[in-house]
Amino acid sequence: MIVLGIETSCDETAVGIVEDRLTLRSNVIASQIELHAPYGGVVPEVAARAHLEQLLPTIDHALVEAGVRLSDVDAIAVTHGPGLIGALLVGVSAAKGLALAHDLPLLGVNHLRAHVEVAQLEHGELEPPLAALVVSGGHTSIVAMDADGRFRQLGGTIDDAAGEAFDKIARFIGLGYPGGPEIDRLARDGDPTAFRFPRAMAGSGDYDVSLSGLKTAVIRELRRLEAAGIEPDLADVAASFQEAIVDVQVDKTLAAARDQALETLVMAGGVAANSRLREAMGDACERAGVRLLIPSIPLCTDNGAMVAASGANLLAAGTTASLDLAVDPSLPLAG
Incomplete structure (x- = not known):
């Protein structure tokens, strides 16, 4: 069973091909970093136009890398949410065209679920119940995957x-x-330890986090130092800021896993590539006796392999989409 996955939820035009749910055949990403760098962030209209230009060549590249033709593909999977609406429409429209032209099943994939399920390509089939921390540019969520494969929201960011x-x-x-x-x-x-930035909601008794105040505290401290004529060591600022983020993510996630009696944790999403978060979460899980599954760095950031893997799970379960599949920029993971 070969599934081709298309990912265009934000600023990466990505296509992956997975065989029999667990074997990665190809994973090709056309990056848009240079396009958005001058703006300091993703420009939705620029992203959508770039997807239009890059998607078909990326599909061709993925097929060549996998050593297959479209006639060998058994289904087309595509991210239909959450994400930028214009970017999502490009991927979903292309997937519908491929599915219709080649008489293939269409699979509508949840971007956040795909971030979790990509772990199966390197760690084998996931065995719920388990906990997951999905941490990325647009999402910070602590969830439980129950035995039936459904996700339950346990906590997450209340702001940034x-x-x-x-x-x-x-x-x-x-x-x-x-x-x-x-x-x-x-x-x-x-x-x-050079700066003691706040760990908001550290003792809140729930699994929610807040990062807006941390960001404000860093900016205020730098402005205070500037007004005093003191030039801070930016490496110390970066390390202290990063440590504050990592502390909260690790503490809240491990508390959720402990309280819910979940012995496996998947850490997923672009920020799961952060070296300090990977190290700290690994140490904390080892102390707590929790099995930690983290995808390799290329599979943490947005990619087509995760969409193909999640789509393959849908296909195995007999869950396909119709050609009127809609995009949902706010598609939730839980519920």
Whole structure:
């Protein structure tokens, strides 16, 4: 069973091909970083136009890399939400065209679920119940996957997503775009205890997090130092800021896993590529006796392989979509 997955929810034009649910055949990404870098963030209209230009060549590249033809493909999977509406429409329209032209089943994939299920390509079939931390530029959610495969929201950000906070602070201190990898790189030379930035909602008794106040605290401290004529070590700023984000994500996620008696944790999404978060979560899970599954870095960021893997699960369950599949920019993971 070969599934071709199309991902165009934001600023990566990506196509992946998966065989028999667990075997990755190809994973091709056409990046738009250079297009959006001058703006310091994703411009939706620019993203949608770039998807239009890049999608068909990316599909061709993925087929060649996988060593298959479209006639070998058994189904077309596509992200239909959440994401940018214009970007989603490009991918869904292309998927419908391929499905109709080649008489193939169409599979509508939830972008967030796909981030979790891509772990099966490297760690084998996921065995719920389990916990998952989905942490990216637009999402920070702590969820439970129950035995029936459905997701339950346990907690998440009440304001900024972790990736959004990384990007905003990176931009404020003059780093490049995307900000997450730049903060990660700079922080490796810094002291994470140099600044004691707030860990909001650390003792709230729930699994929710807040990052807006942290971002504001960093900006206020830098402005205070500037007014006093003090030039801060930006590596220390980056390390201290990153540590504050990591502390909250780790503590809240492990508390949720412990309280829900979940012995497996999947960490997924673009921010799951952050080296300090991977290290800290690994240490915390080892101490807690929780099995941690983290995709390799290329499978953390938006990619087509995750859509193909999630779509293959839908196909195996007999869950297909009709050609009137709609995009949903706010499609939830739980519920």
